[in-house]
Amino acid sequence: MDDFRAEIRGWLAANLAGEFAHVRGLGGPGREHESFPERLAWERHLAAAGWTCVGWPVEHGGRGATVEQQVAFHEEYALAGAPARVGHIGENLLGPTIIAFGTQEQRARFLPPIVAAEELWCQGYSEPGAGSDLAAVRTRAERDGDRWLVTGQKVWTSLAREADWCFALCRTEPGSSRHTGLSYLLVPMRQDGVEVRPIVQPTGTSEFNEVFFDRAETAAANVVGEVGDGWRIALATLGFERGVATLGQQVGFRRELSALIELARRTGAIDDPLLRDRLARSWTGLAVMRLNAERIGTSTGPESSISKLVWATWHRELGELAMDVLGAAGLVADGEPYDLNDWQRLFLFSRADTIYAGSNEIQRDIIAERVLGLPREPRR
Structure with a gap:
């Protein structure tokens, strides 16, 4: 364990310098607007050295770190004053969910870009009428041949402006209610059917956003778990968080x-x-x-x-x-x-x-x- 701590501590000391010296301490809750492009570059620098997704299994691009090693990594990262991570939603929420419940094809498609910090994710759970009462989700997804068409509104969506993809809890069974008839869909953000509106907070910043889906498209295969099993998958994601x-x-x-x-x-x-x-x-x-x-x-x-x-x-x-x-x-x-x-x-x-x-x-x-x-x- 001491060797692992020394390794990450030494790497951080050597790399939080030069072009990355100025990103120390930037970002985090209430400050996600700070130097986002530079922090993304830092994230990709981490990835190139194998320091993203350290707790993931080796076969999925991680280091297979033990719980104790993961604790050491996160503590040393914070102690070094390294910037807030920009890929944490993909790494800590979506990635473990796909590893646990996704298909082999989904793992091959979505995990490598998370490890490499090439694709960023946001979470599409809360809605104006379904915040703490998540089972009241009304955003719907309709099957249309080999695609889903998503229509509805999500709110309080962190990093939605920067995200490439959203994992969204949607109602896929017409007439269903509460925990039934929900599915966990992976939806690309950069398309005409998606509009993101920043929410200005009392801090003056806009970490949170509203996201409007207007028949936004995603492939029929982009359902994690079974259709209608979204509630179970969504709760698992919250646990990983x-x-x-x-x-x-x-x-x-x-x-x-x-x-x-x-x-x-x-x-x-x-x-x-x-x-x-x-x-x-x-x-x-x-x-x-x-x-x-x-x-x-x-x-x-x-x-x-x-x-x-x-x-x-x-x-x-x-x-x-x-x-x-x-x-x-x-x-x-x-x-x-x-x-x-x-x-x-x-x-x-x-x-x-x-x-x-x-x-x-x-x-x-x-x-x-x-x-x-x-x-x-x-x-x-």
Whole structure:
């Protein structure tokens, strides 16, 4: 393990230099607009050296890294200050789903471009009337000979403007409802039947987008799993999303907390016993978060909801704590017209943490019903 850590640490130190020196620390939630072309070039540089998809099986282009090695990779990557990944949706969500449920033809077509960072992906789940209630999906796909025609709207679609493909949950059985009659389709984004509209957020940036499909085409073979089995495949993808990559995310959380503690020291806010207690609780919560992520590991079962609930709540509370440490100064923009500092952006964007990728309320329901075995809530 020490040798593996030393290998990735040495490679990062040698390569986050020269033409890539300026991408250190760029990107991430609320900052995906930062130097995207340069970060894509970095992603392809990673790929050329074999550092994408490290946890994938060797036969699918990965390194076959153990869970411990994957943890080491994500931690060393974050500790080096490397930029936020631009291919993470394909690598961490779609790729593992195709490996688990796709056909040999789908694996041969879609996995190599993910490994090489040649094709980027976005996720087409949420809709205006089907966010936390994902089973209420209304986007439909109609079979027309050797193709599907997709019509409907998706919303809160991260990186849709940059993506080449979208994996979309669509209703393929007319008249079906809830979890039945859904299919998991792979849809090309760069066609006349797809329109992407950025959503301007309170941060002033536009990570999220609306996506409109108007008889957008995809091949009949681009269904992962069986037609009508989309609900099961979609839930598996959500489980993959909450894997060991979140341990690298926690390195960033640790940096934010350390910087906030230092800010509290500089401003004297740490002398307030209530703020000092909240900072200590935040430090303890981060330690618990790590232990919990290591315990759950690569599980894609309902227990993976625990990790999402824990980190999302912790990070949102860190943003609130940052505003209280700043005090009245946190209410004033740094400059015209709307120049926010890092703490203000953290506060605003972390409000979304408890909503995207499964809201806190839904995670609690999943944990209660599928992990603890409690009775289901009455459906109204």
